[in-house]
Amino acid sequence: MPTSNHLAELPSSSAAASSAPRKRGRAAAQANARVGLPDLTAHLSFDSHEPIGKQIFRALREAIFVGQMVPGTPLSEKEVSDMFQVSRQPVREAFIKLVEAGVLQVLPQRGTFVKRIxxxxxxxxxxxxxxxxxxxxxxxxxxxxxxxxxxxxxxxxxxxxxxxxxxxxxxxxxxxxxxxxxxxxxxxxxxxxxxxxxxxxxxxxxxxxxxxxxxxxxxxxxxxxxxxxxxxxxxxxxxxxxxxxxxxxxxxxxxxxxxxxxxxxxxxxxxxxxxx
Incomplete structure (x- = not known):
């Protein structure tokens, strides 16, 4: 769906996706399949000037909003970092922002989960x-x-x-x-x-x-x-x-x-x- 040039600069549009995502290795794909996470790598661009953590935050946030990750879905820094082929630091930053936004919750001794509304x-x-x-x-x-x-x-x-x-x-x-x-x-x-x-x-x-x-x-x-x-x-x-x-x-x-x-x-x- 094309959008007007005057409106195409929305920084967090759910229609946005990277045209140059980094390819994942076989091990990363297998890890993602085990936990049932959606493949969100198309949202990540290493050529972008935008910080990787912010891109990961937006990709996860959108996946939660559209129901790709339902309430109760477990997330771990390792699994997400493997999917995006990045270190854990930008993933940790994204998780913190998602907790602050009220869409993730951290349960001691249990892990991090998509929160109910x-x-x-x-x-x-x-x-x-x-x-x-x-x-x-x-x-x-x-x-x-x-x-x-x-x-x-x-x-x-x-x-x-x-x-x-x-x-x-x-x-x-x-x-x-x-x-x-x-x-x-x-x-x-x-x-x-x-x-x-x-x-x-x-x-x-x-x-x-x-x-x-x-x-x-x-x-x-x-x-x-x-x-x-x-x-x-x-x-x-x-x-x-x-x-x-x-x-x-x-x-x-x-x-x-x-x-x-x-x-x-x-x-x-x-x-x-x-x-x-």
Whole structure:
């Protein structure tokens, strides 16, 4: 699925993959097969200026988000370093970041495992993301250029094509690029980078919700309303549309948890509800 040149610079797009991965040896392939890890080597490029640890973090994070590694999947530094044919240090760095993001857990004397989704952390992440992105879109509504609006419109057209093809992976990549482009419109990509770990649990639920609980057409209509507010240079309309869009996950969270109980931890409601 091609994306607009204006939106192709998303640093953590799930559509990104290296064109020059290092080939693994036979022993590494056999070790990977024993533990049932997905082959993620296409995500690693030794020609990239990006640190190897960050690339490994993103590859593992995406595999967890799209269900290639379900809750309870064991991971070890040795197995992952063998798969990528790197030392353990960058793998250790990736593991630490994944633990901080709440998608891995370390159990003493047992090992490291993919963690279940915390409904409470989903709501917390949404609350923080809403605070940041509504502020971003308000400012973007004032300063966004015609060229930037055109790029968002092209992205929206591609979202419709992805939905028509029922290509959820392409849709999610375009969705990420859409939100990232709004942050770029105010020259504040740090805002998007700030919420990457915060929204980790949201992203896992979002993948599970597509397309049955959160139909792609509904999400596209919500994106279209955000774009309409930006086109009208109406900060209030843009903010309201963004807020409604980001609250969609509160509608899907309950049904998704009921359908996938093995994926979720027991809920721990907040003392002060964050869903209103």
């Amino acid at each position: 915390s409904p409470r952390r989903v709501r917390e992440g949404r609350f923080i993301r809403e605070a940041i992105e509504t502020a971003v879109v308000r400012k973007a509504a004032v300063s966004i250029t015609d060229e930037q609006l055109q790029a968002l419109a092209e992205n929206l057209r591609e979202q419709k094509l992805a939905a028509k093809a029922n290509d959820t992976a392409a849709f999610l990549a375009l969705d990420e690029a859409f939100h990232y482009a709004i942050a770029r419109a105010i020259d504040c990509t740090a805002a998007w980078e700030t919420i990457q770990d915060i929204k980790a649990q949201m992203d896992r639920v979002r993948y599970l919700s597509l397309p049955d609980v959160s139909p792609l057409d509904l999400l596209i209509r919500q994106h279209a309303k955000i774009l309409a507010g930006l086109r009208a240079h109406d900060p209030t309309a843009a903010e309201d549309a963004m807020r409604r869009h980001l609250r969609e996950i509160l509608v899907s969270l309950g049904p998704i948890a009921e359908r996938n109980p093995a994926w979720f931890e027991a809920d721990e409601p907040e003392r002060v509800p964050l869903s209103s």
